[in-house]
Amino acid sequence: MNTLNATTPQGKVTLLSAGPGDLDLLTIRAAKALAAADIVLLDDLANPDIVTLAPHARVIRVGKRGGCKSTPQAFIQRLMQRYARLGLHVVRVKGGDALLFGRAGEEIAALREARIAVDIVNGVSSGFAAAAGLGISLTHRDHCQGVTFVTAHRQDHGEPDWRALAATGMTLAIYMGMSRIAGIAASLSEALPASTPAAVVQHAGSPGERRLVTTLDRLAADAGAAGLESPAVIFVGGAIGEAMQRAAHGERGFAHAA
Amino acid sequence: MNTLNATTPQGKVTLLSAGPGDLDLLTIRAAKALAAADIVLLDDLANPDIVTLAPHARVIRVGKRGGCKSTPQAFIQRLMQRYARLGLHVVRVKGGDALLFGRAGEEIAALREARIAVDIVNGVSSGFAAAAGLGISLTHRDHCQGVTFVTAHRQDHGEPDWRALAATGMTLAIYMGMSRIAGIAASLSEALPASTPAAVVQHAGSPGERRLVTTLDRLAADAGAAGLESPAVIFVGGAIGEAMQRAAHGERGFAHAA
Numbered sequence: 284m285n286t287l288n289a290t291t292p293q294g295k296v297t298l299l300s301a302g303p304g305d306l307d308l309l310t311i312r313a314a315k316a317l318a319a320a321d322i323v324l325l326d327d328l329a330n331p332d333i334v335t336l337a338p339h340a341r342v343i344r345v346g347k348r349g350g351c352k353s354t355p356q357a358f359i360q361r362l363m364q365r366y367a368r369l370g371l372h373v374v375r376v377k378g379g380d381a382l383l384f385g386r387a388g389e390e391i392a393a394l395r396e397a398r399i400a401v402d403i404v405n406g407v408s409s410g411f412a413a414a415a416g417l418g419i420s421l422t423h424r425d426h427c428q429g430v431t432f433v434t435a436h437r438q439d440h441g442e443p444d445w446r447a448l449a450a451t452g453m454t455l456a457i458y459m460g461m462s463r464i465a466g467i468a469a470s471l472s473e474a475l476p477a478s479t480p481a482a483v484v485q486h487a488g489s490p491g492e493r494r495l496v497t498t499l500d501r502l503a504a505d506a507g508a509a510g511l512e513s514p515a516v517i518f519v520g521g522a523i524g525e526a527m528q529r530a531a532h533g534e535r536g537f538a539h540a541a
Numbered sequence: 542m543n544t545l546n547a548t549t550p551q552g553k554v555t556l557l558s559a560g561p562g563d564l565d566l567l568t569i570r571a572a573k574a575l576a577a578a579d580i581v582l583l584d585d586l587a588n589p590d591i592v593t594l595a596p597h598a599r600v601i602r603v604g605k606r607g608g609c610k611s612t613p614q615a616f617i618q619r620l621m622q623r624y625a626r627l628g629l630h631v632v633r634v635k636g637g638d639a640l641l642f643g644r645a646g647e648e649i650a651a652l653r654e655a656r657i658a659v660d661i662v663n664g665v666s667s668g669f670a671a672a673a674g675l676g677i678s679l680t681h682r683d684h685c686q687g688v689t690f691v692t693a694h695r696q697d698h699g700e701p702d703w704r705a706l707a708a709t710g711m712t713l714a715i716y717m718g719m720s721r722i723a724g725i726a727a728s729l730s731e732a733l734p735a736s737t738p739a740a741v742v743q744h745a746g747s748p749g750e751r752r753l754v755t756t757l758d759r760l761a762a763d764a765g766a767a768g769l770e771s772p773a774v775i776f777v778g779g780a781i782g783e784a785m786q787r788a789a790h791g792e793r794g795f796a797h798a799a
Contacts, residue, residue: 302568308663311572312565380669381678383688388678388783395786403673405566405665405746411638415661420639420646422692428701429691430641431711434680443686444709451705453689488663525646528653 294367296394298387300380300406301329303488306336308412313404321371324362328378328514330489337374356386360393367399380408384434384458408432410456412488413516417496417526421454426521429453435460435467449474454520461513465503471519472499480524485515494537496526552625554652556645558638558664559587561746564594566670571662579629582620586636586772588747595632614644618651625657638666642692642716666690668714670746671774675754675784679712684779687711693718693725707732712778719771723761729777730757738782743773752795754784 297316302308309317317323317336325334327346334342345359359375366373377385381403394401410432414421421430431451433443436459448455449471460467461483468481477500485493497505499519506517555574560566575581575594583592585604592600603617617633624631635643639661652659668690672679679688689709691701694717706713707729718725719741726739735758743751755763757777764775 305570307570307573308568310560310566310568310665312563314569315565380665382669382672383679385678386682388681388683388780391676391678392783401676403676405669405673407568407638407663407665408669411640411663411666414640415663418649418659418661420643420649421641422690423646424644425646429689431687431689431709432680433687433711447705447709448711451689451702451709453691453706522646525650 293370294372295400295402296363296367296373296375297402297404298381298385298390299374299376299404300382301333301376301378302406303379303409303412304330304486305488305490306330306332308407308488309333309336310404310406313406316372316374316402316404319372320374322366322373324359324373324375326377329376333376340374356389360390363390363394364397364399367394378409380406383408383432384436407488409487409514410458410516413456413482413484413494413518416484416487416492416494417482417518417523419525420522421456423522423525426524427452427454430456430520430522432456432458434458435463445470446474452520454518454522457517457519459513460517461506461511461515464506464517467517468499468502475499475519479519480521480527482518482523482526483509483511483515484518485511485513487516494526496523496537551628552630553658553660554621554625554631554633555660555662556639556643556648557632557634557662558640558666559591559634559636560664561637561667561670562588562744563746563748564588564590566665566746567591567594568662568664571664574630574632574660574662577630578632580624580631582617582631582633584635587634591634598632614647618648621648621652622655622657625652636667638664641666641690642694665746667745667772668716668774671714671740671742671752671776674742674745674750674752675740675776675781677780677783679714679780681780681783684782685710685712688714688778688780690714690716692716693721703728704732710778712776712780715775715777717771718775719764719769719773722764722775725775726757726760733757733777737777738779738785740776740781740784741767741769741773742776743769743771745774752784754781754795 320340323340431453479499481502483495578598581598689711737757739760741753
């Protein structure tokens with residue numbers, strides 16, 4: 284019995300993961316949902332070319348444009364509900380995987396509250412694409428038992444407990460940390476050796492992908508010297524050391540700090 | 542300059558992420574790689590129907606069969622190298638995302654050592670599909686700043702430091718933990734409240750998906766009573782509580798312990 288969905292048999296919202304950038308990294312399910320979409324709500328973190336996969340949809344851009352603030356979250360939620368109530372299939376496109384740092388939890392809760400059916404379509408989070416770019420596994424049994432994806436974004440969350448994270452021995456994949464990379468590296472250095480492997484991947488999974496492999500003590504300086512900026516994933520941990528040989532061989536796409 | 546690949550211009554190995562099960566959750570890039578494959582090496586964790594996407598390929602099964610041991614890792618690596626050296630496109634299929642708990646690090650290192658070109662194609666890890674099944678986000682700004690994917694598999698890794706993991710406040714997504722769920726829950730209970738939300742999703746992202754939402758103190762007993770077994774993802778953390786309302790409404794696919 285699915286009573287929550289009973290009042291709106293026709294309209295629904297799909298929270299769709301657009302992946303890290305390249306449209307080839309969309310799932311087949313995502314491509315099918317876009318092909319069937321009536322309305323596409325697109326934010327800045329997704330590749331704008333994704334609309335070519337939604338030929339029948341009206342596209343509404345809800346990200347930051349020209350220095351303006353983002354469309355307020357409450358307005359996005361009202362838009363989704365309004366169109367779903369008209370019986371339309373609304374596809375809300377989110378960068379990466381919608382279930383990681385995408386505020387999907389709030390959107391799902393609001394849609395359930397409004398008794399609107401919600402589908403979720405997974406995708407590739409940029410941390411996975413970044414590891415593929417580095418040519419490494421996020422975990423490696425010689426180094427760690429897992430990986431932590433953590434946001435350094437202060438507005439959404441308090442400051443993570445970097446010391447506690449370092450104590451777990453997990454690979455750290457830090458999102459939205461470029462504006463505070465020096466502080467993050469300093470905090471992690473209180474608990475990890477200076478020689479701990481570290482990396483930055485900008486525009487992971489996109490044609491403009493750029494990579495840097497270094498060590499924790501040089502992370503902030505090297506990223507600055509290489510001109511790496513947001514959007515980027517910062518990695519710290521022993522498993523990242525597997526990338527060092529590749530970078531040392533001068534393979535394409537690896538930045539080298541001055 | 543890509544000197545590592547220069548000696549085998551024609552053959553290559555693609556480490557391909559098959560996602561959690563449903564073929565719709567493959568990426569478009571994965572489908573293209575399969576369509577172009579000459580050889581497919583398939584392990585047990587991937588949906589066997591995936592071979593329908595590789596019509597030109599010779600399929601070699603390298604997983605456990607009929608109670609036998611897995612094909613030894615060294616033999617799989619020799620197979621990949623042998624066929625790549627013949628100039629063939631070898632696709633090594635791995636469940637979930639190849640870069641999480643898939644021993645990809647070792648395979649990449651061995652292929653590089655052998656100077657064979659390696660492509661990596663990302664996919665959806667089962668933890669993401671499991672969260673989609675629960676209808677929740679892995680992170681939620683009311684609850685946590687990130688998520689840790691950790692394996693409880695003892696053969697590959699030592700025992701994770703559950704107390705240290707609990708201290709981070711991250712959502713925990715525990716893979717390969719069903720055989721030791723009671724011990725894991727007991728260890729986490731030393732650092733987390735008994736009422737901490739917890740869940741189990743078996744066969745995430747597959748038609749046979751089954752879900753349980755409970756609390757940490759009841760996790761092992763409820764999972765046992767519901768008959769949930771491997772393969773499954775265990776979740777622990779505040780963000781998982783967002784699933785409780787859904788389960789309480791009796792939506793389909795949620796198991797209820799006796």
